[in-house]
Amino acid sequence: MKKAMILTALIALPVGLSGCDKKTEAPKVEAPKAEAPKAEATTDNMSGMTMPAGSMMGKGSGTVTAIDAATGKITLDHGAIPGVGWPAMKMGFSAKPELLKSVAVGEKVDFDVTVTGTAGEVTAIRKQ
């Protein structure tokens, strides 16, 4: 009886732990790195990309209409971005501080954007 119970506990424990690990780690800790291999293995059309499933990359151009260093936002009045299926619009993007410093309001720019859901992050930007 005792042996059987210990065996059951030993078998059940690792399974329970691995289930917890996936739930707690995947969304928070290094999600892009952790999910990249899965995306490569299961999809053909995104095999060259190293980002979480659901993200898209595109290139756009437009005019800087606002920069908010405090919140890490840049507002761009941009043309259509076919890479992510967006029409022309004026909208805010998140961007790293060094990117926000590299351009000024009123400048025409070309930029790279990564879109996850409806949120966009400018990952590169340069004056035209």
Ligand SMILES: [Cu+2]
């Ligand atoms: Cu937009």
